[in-house]
Amino acid sequence: MKAVICTKYGSPDVLKMVEVEKPAPGPAEVLVRVHASAVTTADTMMRSGTPVFARLFLGLKRPKNPLMGTGFAGVVEAVGADVTGFRLGDRVFGETGMNFAANADFVVMPEMGVIARMPDGLSFEQAAPLTDGALTSLNFLRSVGGLRSGQRVLINGASGGLGTAAVQIARAIGADVTGVSSGRNTELVLSLGADRVVDYTQEDFTASVDRYDVIYDAIGKSSFSDTRAALKEGGIYMSPVLSLGLLLRMIVTSKSRGRKARFSATGFLPAPDLRALLQDVVDLIKQGKLVTVLDRTYPLDETREAHRYVETGRKRGNVIVKPALAVTA
Numbered sequence: 001m002k003a004v005i006c007t008k009y010g011s012p013d014v015l016k017m018v019e020v021e022k023p024a025p026g027p028a029e030v031l032v033r034v035h036a037s038a039v040t041t042a043d044t045m046m047r048s049g050t051p052v053f054a055r056l057f058l059g060l061k062r063p064k065n066p067l068m069g070t071g072f073a074g075v076v077e078a079v080g081a082d083v084t085g086f087r088l089g090d091r092v093f094g095e096t097g098m099n100f101a102a103n104a105d106f107v108v109m110p111e112m113g114v115i116a117r118m119p120d121g122l123s124f125e126q127a128a129p130l131t132d133g134a135l136t137s138l139n140f141l142r143s144v145g146g147l148r149s150g151q152r153v154l155i156n157g158a159s160g161g162l163g164t165a166a167v168q169i170a171r172a173i174g175a176d177v178t179g180v181s182s183g184r185n186t187e188l189v190l191s192l193g194a195d196r197v198v199d200y201t202q203e204d205f206t207a208s209v210d211r212y213d214v215i216y217d218a219i220g221k222s223s224f225s226d227t228r229a230a231l232k233e234g235g236i237y238m239s240p241v242l243s244l245g246l247l248l249r250m251i252v253t254s255k256s257r258g259r260k261a262r263f264s265a266t267g268f269l270p271a272p273d274l275r276a277l278l279q280d281v282v283d284l285i286k287q288g289k290l291v292t293v294l295d296r297t298y299p300l301d302e303t304r305e306a307h308r309y310v311e312t313g314r315k316r317g318n319v320i321v322k323p324a325l326a327v328t329a
Contacts, residue, residue, distance in 0.1 A: 002323060003104035004303045005066040009049030012307040015068065017300065023101075023108040024078075030086050030109055031078040032094075035124035035326035036297075037102040038071035039306040039319045040132045040161060041219070041241075047307060051243060057098075068303070069103030070096050070267070073118060073127035074326070083111045091118040095131035095274065097267050103303055105323045114274045119285045124326070126292035129161055129318035134281045134290060135274065136240050136266045137166035137218065141173065144264045145214040145236050149174030154205060154212045154230070157219030158194065159185035161318045162240065164293040166218055167192040172289040178212070180205055185316060188293070206230050214238070219313075224249040224261040231259045238262040293317025300324065 073093035094115030158179030171193030179194040220241025249261035284290035
Protein backbone atom coordinates (compact mmCIF):
# COMPACT_ATOMS: atom_id res chain seq x y z
CA MET A 1 0.00 0.00 0.00
CA LYS A 2 1.00 3.65 -0.35
CA ALA A 3 1.94 5.70 2.70
CA VAL A 4 3.58 9.07 3.39
CA ILE A 5 6.71 8.95 5.54
CA CYS A 6 9.11 11.42 7.14
CA THR A 7 12.54 9.98 7.97
CA LYS A 8 14.19 13.26 9.03
CA TYR A 9 13.10 16.67 10.26
CA GLY A 10 12.89 19.50 7.77
CA SER A 11 10.83 21.23 5.11
CA PRO A 12 7.96 19.55 3.22
CA ASP A 13 10.60 18.20 0.84
CA VAL A 14 11.55 15.54 3.41
CA LEU A 15 8.17 13.85 2.90
CA LYS A 16 8.07 10.80 0.64
CA MET A 17 5.29 8.54 -0.57
CA VAL A 18 6.49 4.94 -0.47
CA GLU A 19 5.19 1.41 -0.78
CA VAL A 20 4.85 -0.32 2.60
CA GLU A 21 3.31 -3.57 3.74
CA LYS A 22 -0.43 -3.45 4.18
CA PRO A 23 -1.17 -3.85 7.92
CA ALA A 24 -3.23 -6.72 9.24
CA PRO A 25 -5.58 -6.26 12.20
CA GLY A 26 -4.92 -8.10 15.44
CA PRO A 27 -7.70 -9.86 17.38
CA ALA A 28 -8.97 -6.60 18.93
CA GLU A 29 -8.30 -4.33 15.94
CA VAL A 30 -10.01 -3.14 12.77
CA LEU A 31 -8.48 -2.45 9.37
CA VAL A 32 -9.77 0.74 7.76
CA ARG A 33 -9.43 1.63 4.11
CA VAL A 34 -8.71 5.35 4.31
CA HIS A 35 -10.87 7.58 2.12
CA ALA A 36 -9.57 10.88 3.51
CA SER A 37 -7.01 12.03 6.06
CA ALA A 38 -6.13 15.42 7.47
CA VAL A 39 -3.03 17.58 7.14
CA THR A 40 -2.88 19.92 10.13
CA THR A 41 -0.62 22.55 11.60
CA ALA A 42 0.36 19.97 14.22
CA ASP A 43 1.44 17.63 11.40
CA THR A 44 3.71 20.31 9.94
CA MET A 45 5.26 20.92 13.36
CA MET A 46 5.93 17.21 13.86
CA ARG A 47 7.48 17.01 10.40
CA SER A 48 9.81 19.94 11.14
CA GLY A 49 10.51 18.82 14.70
CA THR A 50 9.34 22.07 16.28
CA PRO A 51 9.34 23.15 18.98
CA VAL A 52 12.68 21.44 19.51
CA PHE A 53 11.77 20.08 22.95
CA ALA A 54 8.98 18.10 21.29
CA ARG A 55 11.69 15.83 19.88
CA LEU A 56 11.95 14.28 23.34
CA PHE A 57 8.67 12.54 22.43
CA LEU A 58 8.98 12.35 18.63
CA GLY A 59 12.63 11.28 18.39
CA LEU A 60 15.78 13.29 19.14
CA LYS A 61 17.57 13.11 15.78
CA ARG A 62 14.80 11.83 13.55
CA PRO A 63 11.16 10.74 13.93
CA LYS A 64 10.91 7.45 15.80
CA ASN A 65 7.80 6.68 13.76
CA PRO A 66 8.27 7.85 10.15
CA LEU A 67 4.62 7.40 9.14
CA MET A 68 2.61 10.63 8.88
CA GLY A 69 -0.93 11.72 9.71
CA THR A 70 -3.35 11.22 12.60
CA GLY A 71 -6.92 12.13 11.62
CA PHE A 72 -8.69 9.81 9.16
CA ALA A 73 -12.03 8.65 7.81
CA GLY A 74 -12.79 5.52 5.83
CA VAL A 75 -14.50 2.14 5.64
CA VAL A 76 -13.85 -0.94 7.79
CA GLU A 77 -12.31 -3.57 5.54
CA ALA A 78 -11.42 -6.26 8.08
CA VAL A 79 -12.02 -6.94 11.77
CA GLY A 80 -10.14 -9.03 14.31
CA ALA A 81 -11.66 -12.15 15.83
CA ASP A 82 -12.48 -10.42 19.13
CA VAL A 83 -14.04 -7.25 17.65
CA THR A 84 -17.73 -6.82 18.43
CA GLY A 85 -18.36 -3.09 17.97
CA PHE A 86 -17.58 -2.73 14.26
CA ARG A 87 -18.54 -4.65 11.13
CA LEU A 88 -17.28 -4.83 7.58
CA GLY A 89 -18.43 -1.81 5.59
CA ASP A 90 -18.90 0.52 8.57
CA ARG A 91 -18.05 4.14 7.76
CA VAL A 92 -15.74 5.30 10.53
CA PHE A 93 -13.46 8.16 11.52
CA GLY A 94 -10.90 8.63 14.23
CA GLU A 95 -7.46 9.55 15.50
CA THR A 96 -4.31 7.42 15.48
CA GLY A 97 -2.45 9.59 18.01
CA MET A 98 1.27 8.89 18.41
CA ASN A 99 0.93 5.84 16.15
CA PHE A 100 0.42 8.22 13.20
CA ALA A 101 0.08 6.38 9.83
CA ALA A 102 -3.21 8.02 8.75
CA ASN A 103 -1.76 9.49 5.51
CA ALA A 104 -1.92 6.10 3.82
CA ASP A 105 -4.19 3.72 1.94
CA PHE A 106 -5.01 1.69 5.06
CA VAL A 107 -4.72 2.10 8.81
CA VAL A 108 -5.18 -0.33 11.70
CA MET A 109 -7.02 0.87 14.80
CA PRO A 110 -7.77 -0.77 18.16
CA GLU A 111 -11.49 -1.32 18.60
CA MET A 112 -11.19 0.54 21.91
CA GLY A 113 -9.11 3.32 20.38
CA VAL A 114 -10.27 6.76 19.26
CA ILE A 115 -12.61 5.59 16.52
CA ALA A 116 -16.34 5.96 15.93
CA ARG A 117 -18.99 5.49 13.28
CA MET A 118 -19.55 8.50 11.07
CA PRO A 119 -22.83 10.39 11.45
CA ASP A 120 -25.25 10.02 8.54
CA GLY A 121 -24.84 12.64 5.84
CA LEU A 122 -21.21 13.37 6.66
CA SER A 123 -18.62 12.94 3.91
CA PHE A 124 -15.23 11.34 4.49
CA GLU A 125 -13.60 14.72 3.84
CA GLN A 126 -15.77 16.35 6.51
CA ALA A 127 -15.11 13.60 9.05
CA ALA A 128 -11.34 13.20 8.70
CA PRO A 129 -10.27 16.44 10.47
CA LEU A 130 -12.82 16.29 13.30
CA THR A 131 -10.41 14.65 15.73
CA ASP A 132 -8.02 17.58 15.33
CA GLY A 133 -10.12 20.74 15.18
CA ALA A 134 -13.38 19.81 16.88
CA LEU A 135 -12.04 17.32 19.43
CA THR A 136 -9.20 19.60 20.54
CA SER A 137 -11.32 22.74 20.68
CA LEU A 138 -14.11 21.01 22.61
CA ASN A 139 -11.59 19.79 25.19
CA PHE A 140 -10.05 23.25 25.57
CA LEU A 141 -13.23 25.28 25.72
CA ARG A 142 -15.22 22.96 27.97
CA SER A 143 -12.60 21.24 30.13
CA VAL A 144 -9.45 23.40 30.12
CA GLY A 145 -11.16 26.79 30.03
CA GLY A 146 -14.42 25.80 31.72
CA LEU A 147 -16.34 28.06 29.34
CA ARG A 148 -19.94 28.63 30.43
CA SER A 149 -23.04 30.16 28.92
CA GLY A 150 -22.99 33.94 29.11
CA GLN A 151 -19.22 34.23 29.38
CA ARG A 152 -17.11 36.13 26.87
CA VAL A 153 -14.56 34.19 24.83
CA LEU A 154 -12.05 35.38 22.24
CA ILE A 155 -10.77 32.90 19.67
CA ASN A 156 -7.53 33.83 17.93
CA GLY A 157 -7.15 32.07 14.58
CA ALA A 158 -10.92 31.79 14.18
CA SER A 159 -10.78 30.87 10.49
CA GLY A 160 -8.44 27.88 10.81
CA GLY A 161 -9.18 24.22 11.47
CA LEU A 162 -9.32 24.53 15.26
CA GLY A 163 -10.75 28.04 15.16
CA THR A 164 -13.74 27.32 12.93
CA ALA A 165 -14.69 24.43 15.21
CA ALA A 166 -14.08 26.54 18.33
CA VAL A 167 -16.39 29.34 17.19
CA GLN A 168 -19.24 26.87 16.67
CA ILE A 169 -18.63 25.01 19.93
CA ALA A 170 -18.44 28.23 21.94
CA ARG A 171 -21.69 29.35 20.32
CA ALA A 172 -23.31 26.01 21.21
CA ILE A 173 -22.20 26.47 24.84
CA GLY A 174 -23.96 29.84 24.84
CA ALA A 175 -20.94 32.10 25.13
CA ASP A 176 -20.50 35.56 23.63
CA VAL A 177 -17.94 34.89 20.87
CA THR A 178 -15.31 37.20 19.39
CA GLY A 179 -13.23 35.77 16.57
CA VAL A 180 -9.87 37.08 15.38
CA SER A 181 -8.99 36.56 11.71
CA SER A 182 -7.99 38.49 8.62
CA GLY A 183 -10.61 40.71 7.03
CA ARG A 184 -11.13 38.34 4.11
CA ASN A 185 -12.45 35.71 6.54
CA THR A 186 -14.83 37.97 8.47
CA GLU A 187 -17.99 36.71 6.75
CA LEU A 188 -16.96 33.07 7.26
CA VAL A 189 -16.36 33.52 11.00
CA LEU A 190 -19.62 35.42 11.45
CA SER A 191 -21.51 32.73 9.56
CA LEU A 192 -20.22 30.14 12.05
CA GLY A 193 -21.77 32.01 14.97
CA ALA A 194 -19.29 34.66 16.11
CA ASP A 195 -20.91 37.78 17.56
CA ARG A 196 -18.10 39.95 16.21
CA VAL A 197 -14.80 39.60 14.36
CA VAL A 198 -11.56 41.47 14.94
CA ASP A 199 -9.48 41.93 11.77
CA TYR A 200 -5.93 41.47 13.06
CA THR A 201 -4.52 43.35 10.05
CA GLN A 202 -6.35 46.47 11.26
CA GLU A 203 -6.66 46.07 15.02
CA ASP A 204 -4.69 44.54 17.89
CA PHE A 205 -7.16 42.77 20.17
CA THR A 206 -4.67 42.86 23.05
CA ALA A 207 -4.84 46.68 23.01
CA SER A 208 -8.65 46.79 23.07
CA VAL A 209 -10.67 47.88 26.09
CA ASP A 210 -12.71 44.66 25.83
CA ARG A 211 -12.16 41.99 28.47
CA TYR A 212 -12.73 38.26 28.20
CA ASP A 213 -13.32 35.34 30.54
CA VAL A 214 -11.42 33.03 28.19
CA ILE A 215 -8.90 33.65 25.42
CA TYR A 216 -8.28 30.61 23.23
CA ASP A 217 -5.33 31.10 20.92
CA ALA A 218 -5.89 28.26 18.48
CA ILE A 219 -2.74 29.10 16.49
CA GLY A 220 -0.29 30.02 19.25
CA LYS A 221 0.54 33.44 17.82
CA SER A 222 0.09 35.39 21.05
CA SER A 223 1.23 34.81 24.63
CA PHE A 224 -0.12 35.08 28.16
CA SER A 225 1.89 38.26 28.66
CA ASP A 226 0.51 39.78 25.45
CA THR A 227 -3.10 39.04 26.35
CA ARG A 228 -3.07 39.39 30.14
CA ALA A 229 -4.62 42.87 30.05
CA ALA A 230 -7.45 41.60 27.82
CA LEU A 231 -8.46 39.00 30.42
CA LYS A 232 -10.96 39.60 33.17
CA GLU A 233 -9.77 39.01 36.71
CA GLY A 234 -9.61 35.23 37.08
CA GLY A 235 -9.69 34.83 33.29
CA ILE A 236 -7.91 32.05 31.43
CA TYR A 237 -5.49 32.23 28.50
CA MET A 238 -4.97 28.90 26.76
CA SER A 239 -3.42 27.52 23.61
CA PRO A 240 -2.97 24.03 22.11
CA VAL A 241 0.44 25.18 20.78
CA LEU A 242 2.90 24.54 23.59
CA SER A 243 5.97 26.73 23.98
CA LEU A 244 8.49 27.13 26.77
CA GLY A 245 6.99 30.52 27.54
CA LEU A 246 3.50 29.05 27.93
CA LEU A 247 4.87 26.21 30.06
CA LEU A 248 6.60 28.65 32.41
CA ARG A 249 3.50 30.82 32.68
CA MET A 250 1.41 27.75 33.51
CA ILE A 251 3.74 26.94 36.38
CA VAL A 252 3.83 30.53 37.65
CA THR A 253 0.06 31.06 37.50
CA SER A 254 -1.00 27.59 38.69
CA LYS A 255 -1.09 28.72 42.35
CA SER A 256 -2.55 32.14 41.60
CA ARG A 257 -6.16 33.12 42.14
CA GLY A 258 -5.85 35.64 39.33
CA ARG A 259 -5.45 35.21 35.61
CA LYS A 260 -4.10 31.85 34.49
CA ALA A 261 -2.28 30.29 31.54
CA ARG A 262 -3.26 26.75 30.57
CA PHE A 263 -2.37 24.02 28.08
CA SER A 264 -3.59 20.50 27.46
CA ALA A 265 -2.06 17.79 25.29
CA THR A 266 -5.46 16.61 24.11
CA GLY A 267 -4.03 13.72 22.09
CA PHE A 268 -2.41 12.28 25.21
CA LEU A 269 -5.67 11.98 27.13
CA PRO A 270 -6.75 8.39 27.89
CA ALA A 271 -8.60 6.72 25.03
CA PRO A 272 -11.89 6.45 27.01
CA ASP A 273 -11.84 10.22 27.60
CA LEU A 274 -11.15 10.91 23.94
CA ARG A 275 -13.92 8.55 22.83
CA ALA A 276 -16.33 10.38 25.12
CA LEU A 277 -15.27 13.71 23.60
CA LEU A 278 -15.66 12.21 20.14
CA GLN A 279 -19.22 11.16 20.95
CA ASP A 280 -19.95 14.71 22.08
CA VAL A 281 -18.61 15.96 18.74
CA VAL A 282 -20.91 13.52 16.94
CA ASP A 283 -23.86 14.77 19.01
CA LEU A 284 -23.10 18.40 18.05
CA ILE A 285 -23.03 17.39 14.39
CA LYS A 286 -26.35 15.54 14.68
CA GLN A 287 -27.88 18.60 16.35
CA GLY A 288 -26.74 20.79 13.46
CA LYS A 289 -24.48 22.83 15.73
CA LEU A 290 -21.16 21.85 14.14
CA VAL A 291 -20.05 21.64 10.52
CA THR A 292 -16.61 21.02 9.04
CA VAL A 293 -15.13 23.88 7.05
CA LEU A 294 -13.06 22.53 4.16
CA ASP A 295 -10.45 24.50 2.26
CA ARG A 296 -8.47 22.26 -0.09
CA THR A 297 -8.20 18.57 -0.96
CA TYR A 298 -5.02 17.08 -2.40
CA PRO A 299 -4.18 13.62 -3.74
CA LEU A 300 -2.09 11.61 -1.28
CA ASP A 301 0.93 11.89 -3.57
CA GLU A 302 0.76 15.68 -3.20
CA THR A 303 1.03 15.66 0.60
CA ARG A 304 4.15 17.83 0.31
CA GLU A 305 2.07 20.55 -1.35
CA ALA A 306 -0.60 20.19 1.34
CA HIS A 307 2.06 20.80 4.01
CA ARG A 308 3.37 23.82 2.13
CA TYR A 309 -0.10 25.31 1.93
CA VAL A 310 -0.86 24.73 5.62
CA GLU A 311 2.41 26.42 6.52
CA THR A 312 1.38 29.61 4.71
CA GLY A 313 -1.03 30.25 7.58
CA ARG A 314 -3.74 31.23 5.11
CA LYS A 315 -5.93 28.14 5.12
CA ARG A 316 -9.64 28.53 5.82
CA GLY A 317 -10.74 25.56 7.83
CA ASN A 318 -9.20 22.19 7.01
CA VAL A 319 -6.91 20.59 4.44
CA ILE A 320 -7.40 16.98 3.32
CA VAL A 321 -5.44 14.37 1.37
CA LYS A 322 -7.11 11.46 -0.43
CA PRO A 323 -5.50 8.14 -1.38
CA ALA A 324 -5.77 7.04 -5.00
CA LEU A 325 -7.70 3.96 -3.88
CA ALA A 326 -10.36 6.21 -2.35
CA VAL A 327 -10.52 8.47 -5.38
CA THR A 328 -11.19 5.56 -7.72
CA ALA A 329 -13.47 3.62 -5.38
